[in-house]
Amino acid sequence: MNINEELKEFILHGYRQYIPHVSIDCAIFGYHDRQLKVLLIKHKFLNGWCLPGGYIKRTEKLVEAAGRNVKERTGIEGLFLQQFKTFGDPNRANTDKFDEEKWFALTGIRMTPDNWLVDQTISVGFYAITDFSLSVPQPGIMAEACTWFDIHAIPHLEFDHDEMVKEALHTMRVQLYHYPIGYNLLPEKFTLSDIHSLYETLLEKKLDISNFPKKLITLGLLKKTTEKRNIGAHRSPHLYRFDKARYDQALSEGLVLS
Amino acid sequence: MNINEELKEFILHGYRQYIPHVSIDCAIFGYHDRQLKVLLIKHKFLNGWCLPGGYIKRTEKLVEAAGRNVKERTGIEGLFLQQFKTFGDPNRANTDKFDEEKWFALTGIRMTPDNWLVDQTISVGFYAITDFSLSVPQPGIMAEACTWFDIHAIPHLEFDHDEMVKEALHTMRVQLYHYPIGYNLLPEKFTLSDIHSLYETLLEKKLDISNFPKKLITLGLLKKTTEKRNIGAHRSPHLYRFDKARYDQALSEGLVLS
């Protein structure tokens, strides 16, 4: 089956493999060099941007469907993925940007009202965080673009995806205070400055340069290694690593950062 | 259309009015007199207990579907309803308790594999809290029982509802620390003792009798009224009420109880 055949099969009979009426959407936040971005895609048949997402295979758990989507768009596997909210307002899919001609040009199929893709869909929102410099954004066959947007320069999004981004960002920031985040975002060994600027970037908030790392160390989350990093004409900072046992415990039990 | 006709219509053509493959389930917590309970139902055709739930009308928002279910089972409207998680594991609906003969006796319809009710379903979990003494549990036509169970004496539940209750309880307790709860659970005017024991019951945890109310007052959440309640041979406690503006602000912005 070539790609075109596969696409036709999906459009006409996708409901055999995927659950109709339910999708997942992913707000993938990208961090690098004190910048915070979000990954958006532009479908070939929709004249507007939206969050990457897709249907759920009948054999998949929700988070696995989200992980598959994240991997397809970024090439990255094993990210911290968190369900944040499910969206189901009756009018959430309203868009005037669907271009029937572009759809036909792409698929060779006229969309009919009885097609399984047309009906009302509830969507489960997940967010993820990654280092965007490690990603290789892939539009895939349905999209013409897949791009990182600065968090402050997000265009108006299709469907209810504006609200999704807002909710995802809110949940992510609340959870930053209650769960350790960084295991997938920082190299195995990193400096206190690295993790400090990671949190400052994600929260868009100043955190005391002296007290913040102290807190992490007091909580037992970080362990000092014997190595140092040479950063030029200054004092070389120690390298730290997460105490995995303590980190996982904090993930399941929660903690309180201030 | 009589009730039986309506039921048949639902089974055979419900997908016209309801969205297939998606449902909501409600963990309705009941509080009264320092007891914490949860409302369970026993379907006529399932030999086990489970959470009340149902399908979503095509015209409804998710929370409206949950509210409709809560009202149908308890008679109470306008409860604080909170989405806590969506469940979609492929094997979540596994049960050996479905009794085909009881189903046929109830509905007069043989369940066929192509029926819209049979296929895999994703369920959006909501929790609610109410004063169970104000409720009038209604089994409805599908269930033979609808009963409050003490939180420590919950039977094993069908499907993945054991996990749902656990998650709902966890979310409820986390949110108790971050949002004010009580507006729907206490009469308009109540004593500091009332709200103190409400929180102790929901959290199953001792809260200092002197410091806890002080915190609520300091946060501006409570306002003292001029009235007092006569409780017998003791000092009469003042009646308080929520400062609605401050309460709503705390609901949207969050707060921190310790």
Add this chain to the structure above:
DNA sequence: GCATTATTTAGTAAATTTTACAAAATGAAG
């Protein structure tokens, strides 16, 4: 009336945590 009593409130001191800031340590560069 008036002492008794159980409970509600207010008060406060100690303990702890957070915050803000100062100063010392460090290591490369000139």
Add this chain to the structure above:
DNA sequence: CTTCATTTTGTAAAATTTACTAAATAATGC
């Protein structure tokens, strides 16, 4: 071997939490 930017430790003040004491109070029973 001094300078410098940055990391790291130290610490004092401020704020909050916690634990406990004591005062206020209102009905009751004598």
